[in-house]
Amino acid sequence: MAEKVVLTYFNGRGKMESIRWLLTVAEVNFDEVYLTKREQYLQLLSDNALMFQQVPLVEIDGMKLVQTKAILNYIAEKYNLHGKDMKDRVKINMYSEGVIDLMEMIMMLPFTQDTKPKLDNIEKKAKERYLPVFEKALTETVFLVGGKLSMADVLLTECTLMLEEKFTGILKDFPSVKSFQGRMIRIPAIDRFLKPGSKRRPQPDEHYVKTVMEVFDIKELRL
Known part of the structure; x- marks a missing residue:
């Protein structure tokens, strides 16, 4: 029996959530270790488990993987969610990294004191920079790349749901994206x-934010 995948992160979304999504779509079972105390993080550092002193950490196939995009690419490649050839893969990666850029702006909101200007900026960029790209692509095809399900589709689905949590009705001017969702x-x-x-x-x-700040010894929120 294959060794179960283990995820080490906080009990919250953050950068691990896309990894959870991709493993779920690949129908891979995984266990989770939640960081709740700074001592756990320091122990990971002491064990040389974190190449760049950062989480997410994913233990899979006998490896300890860090860096979110590298982890996502490995999972996509392993479970046939990365296209049929190099041209497919680079398109999938471009779409995926665009989605990740947008989601990372949303991820930072809980750590920001004045969220209104940040929210306005996210909504503007979503409507003017990101969603039009996906609307155009999905007007012509069922999936973003190669006519089959890929990592890019999974991440875009996650992102559309995140956007709707913050901006009700944001997809009304993007019917192809909404239909895709x-x-x-x-x-x-x-x-x-x-x-x-x-x-x-x-x-x-607030509990999630407090835990992250305590584990990483962050003294105050960003402006």
């Missing part, structure tokens, strides 16, 4: 992931 959430693995009791994490709250 509707198709994706009917995939059985995703449907289960979106139900209560799954390994999907809720939106970050």
